[in-house]
Amino acid sequence: MLRYVTTNPGKVREAEQYLADGSVEQLDFDYTEIQSPELGPIAARGAREAYREAGGPVLVDDAGLFIEGLDGFPGPYSSYVQETLGIERVRELARPLENARAAFRCTLAYCDGEGFAASPDPVDRADRGTAAAAGPDDSASDAGRTGTNADGTNADAAGTEPAGETDPLPVKLFEGYVPGRIVDRRGSGGFGYDPIFEHAGETFAEMDTERKNAVSHRGRALAKFAEWYAER
Ligand code: ITT
DSSP states (O other): OEEEEOSOHHHHHHHHTTSOTTSEEEEOOOOOOOOOSSHHHHHHHHHHHHHHHHSSOEEEEEEEEEEGGGTTOEETTHHHHHHHTOHHHHHHHHTTSSSOEEEEEEEEEEEOSSOOOOOOOOOOGGGHHHHHHTOHHHHHHHHHTTOBOTTSSBOOOOOOOOTTOOOOSOOEEEEEEEEEEEOSOOOSOSSTTGGGEEETTEEGGGSOHHHHHHHSHHHHHHHHHHHHHHHO
């Protein structure tokens, strides 16, 4: 049984559409979320901790809303900002922006304790000095992390953990991205920032789960994961 490790049942409802009936269940475990300007390191470390808790295959999902005119705010801090400011105040922060362009990003991290061709460990920016100091291999991988996939997502981030923090548990990362803009609240479905995020004329809260999944950051990451997992 695959455990989707999250405190957010909305994420699991979306995942259920991609995975065979009954093959995924929620594990409500609040793993440590490290501070990083990028989602990859947060999800990767979370997946390792969650695997140790669950003792079986886990999927961890770190996601965020990135508002272009606010330099990507709230980004990896979306959960904290939702709890503190709330989505109405985020909408107000975006109101003076000319077009309020934004994007949702999602990084899924899979870990089952077994060996497989894992994604290279993502390095968060705070670790870069240490990683660069570690030698030429790291500068090569630093170049790798700047790549962009055809769908606009970052190519698999590459690098190594800083000295002394290397964790041998393999983790595979899957990324998804969806562009949109911040609008006045509309709709009653979904969760989190869905009512103020519009994509192709509809907010995510106006879409049912199936329609949201067809275009969303999580749907895109889940589709990549489901294809890989079926082979596994
Ligand atoms: P877990 O960490 O326990 O999985 P969480 O909801 O805190 O649950 P994140 O740390 O990934 O999840 O925080 C992401 C924030 O962005 C949180 O406020 C979510 O509500 C919001 N978010 C993520 N995906 C979203 C989506 O598809 N639609 C709307 N808001 C979303």
